């Protein structure tokens with residue numbers, strides 16, 4: 001049975017969180033002399049002299065409507081990477097607890113574990129880039145606190161089998177994170193509606209990919225109100241700056257524009273995949289539910305180096321276990337994708 005009280009670190013349970021000026025007084029007033037801000041203003045717009053809302057209420061309200069979940073179930077971080085770090089600090093005792101990651105996958109789960117001195121148990125994905133449930137069960141012990149799942153997975157592009165994820169949610173009594181950074185490009189549905197059924201589930205999403213706002217650094221975690229409450233206690237009070245809150249809030253009004261970009265990128269992904277499939281350099285194009293393609297080529301590093309000489313940067317994944325000779329290609333604009341295809345033609349006929 002999952003019990004949040006069993007897995008929260010005692011120092012976090014006992015923590016008295018920082019109480020900001022914005023926490024101690026909320027509401028309207030004539031004169032704000034409580035936060036040592038510059039009362040005269042700022043060189044920029046007027047409101048930049050004030051500290052931002054530590055609870056990001058406007059942003060969460062808008063996200064709540066888009067995602068269909070109450071603000072009490074939403075955590076906002078300075079990118080998903082902050083949410084990842086905070087989950088370690090909430091639930092993993094340094095030097096004692098461990099987590100499970102399933103490579104090839106997003107590198108931050110492991111880096112953040114090392115920063116927090118948490119042991120990483122690696123259970124590679126199967127050849128089809130699916131979860132190896134038996135090996136995962138064998139890897140988990142009483143000190144395993146988090147299982148990291150990424151679906152659609154980076155860098156492989158595929159979605160994990162939904163039944164497998166449900167199996168883990170039902171049988172593991174620690175935290176199960178499902179990182180859905182690429183969910184908007186996928187045919188599969190999010191796990192957000194399943195949060196009511198799983199008290200141990202944390203869903204990560206981000207404004208960095210489909211929403212086109214990587215520069216703003218806004219990541220989201222969706223979970224039980226208990227888990228979100230714990231994450232909010234740990235975060236720096238002003239972790240989402242005012243410019244990011246204002247701009248993200250404006251962007252969330254543009255759902256239709258974003259949906260149009262998603263449609264274009266998915267069409268381009270499928271066109272690019274079809275063109276690559278028949279290319280003489282290409283051994284295999286892995287199926288993708290994301291805005292990138294993992295492509296196995298003849299001589300991964302050589303192709304990567306050649307593309308660089310043409311001013312085209314892709315990601316060399318050829319040294320990643322399970323991804324020999326693979327490059328990861330982000331879906332570009334139609335023009336950029338043509339430039340890439342022509343460069344590959346030039347390399348093949350050279």
Ligand SMILES: *Cc1c(COP(=O)(O)O)cnc(C)c1O
Pocket residue numbers: 078079080081082106150154179181205206207208209214217218219
């Ligand atoms: C890009 C990406 C993210 C997003 O990270 P941010 O810090 O929100 O920009 C998260 N998870 C995965 C798997 C990613 O590929």
